Amino acid sequence: LAGYKANVESHNAHHILLFGCDEPGSDDEVWDCGEMTTIPDGLDRAPTCKSNPAILYAWAKNAPELHLPKGVAFRVGGDSGINYLVMQVHYMEDRDEPDQSGVTVQHTEEMQPKTAATMLLVTGGLLPPKSTESFETACLIDEDVVLHPFAFRTHSHRHGVEISGWVVNEDEKGDDEWFLIGKRNPQLPQMFVPVQNNSLVIRQGDMVAARCILKNDENRVVEMGATAEDEMCNLYVMYWTDGDRVLRDNTCFSPGAPLYHWSSEAGLNHIPK
Secondary structure, X not given: OXXXXXXXXXXXXXXXXXXXXXXXXXXXXXXXXXXXXXXXXXXXXXXXXXOOOEEEEEEEOOOOOOOOOOOEEEOOOOOOOOOEEEEEEEEOOOOOOOOOOEEEEEOOOOOOOEEEEEEEEEEOOEEOOOEEEEEEEEEEOOOOOOEEEEEEEEEOOOOEEEEEEEEEEEOOOOOEEEXXXXXXXOOOOOOOEEOOOOOOOEOOOOEEEEEEEEEEOOOOOEEXXXXXXXXXOEEEEEEEEEOOOOOOOOEEEEOOOOOOOOOOOOOOOOOOO
16 A cells, blocks of 8 residues: 545545554444444444554545655555455544445555654553653564654543654663654644654664653543543654565553553663653
8 A cells, every 4th residue: 555545525524544454353344443422323343453453544634645665565465464454434523414434445466665653652551630641662673674663643532642753762871862753732733743753764783662641630541541531641753664564563562550550660871751
């Protein structure tokens, strides 16, 4: 898949996500993904993918279009692990008339010089009442693949304040050097935006890390989960590689607060404020 164009002439779509799945979350043509509403709509509720969802495209209202760099494409079908495309549309309001919102996909069977993939950094955890908490995850890149991040997307629900992603290098003295992938308020349109530094490279032995600042003004504990009443700490990083090899495992998960923090469980130092 080498290019995308959102079809949103009805002006009712808030955002659209295109997922690549090994298997879809449901065998139905349309189902309720469960994220935005608790109101019964008569549809079966299921996740977008049965496992390992990969975001291939995102469009958000009032946000610029995502364009893949020249020569970069997502590989689907065959042994890519992506056998189905699932489109998720979040609407601003319920309307009676038919809606044609969707995505036009540009595809080719010609091998492209660079292959794209999306890495997900995500946490579990609990957000205590009347508190602000930092949810963090970090993972070592242990595969011999050179990654060139080019876009990132933050995702939380209403408690999200700031989400940031970093590449961490450890020097010979054991001191960590942090390079910003990107930082964004997740209450802004949740679109993929360009990374902070286009020349940033992630190599074997580097760590990738993400942090979500969440604020809870409510009198209840908020759990990490998929529904609108839960919370999420997600950072998506789109990257390309030379050739057709990408990471085998594109997910970086931690249990999140209160069980996991960079300074203790990950042993990181010189942590950015």
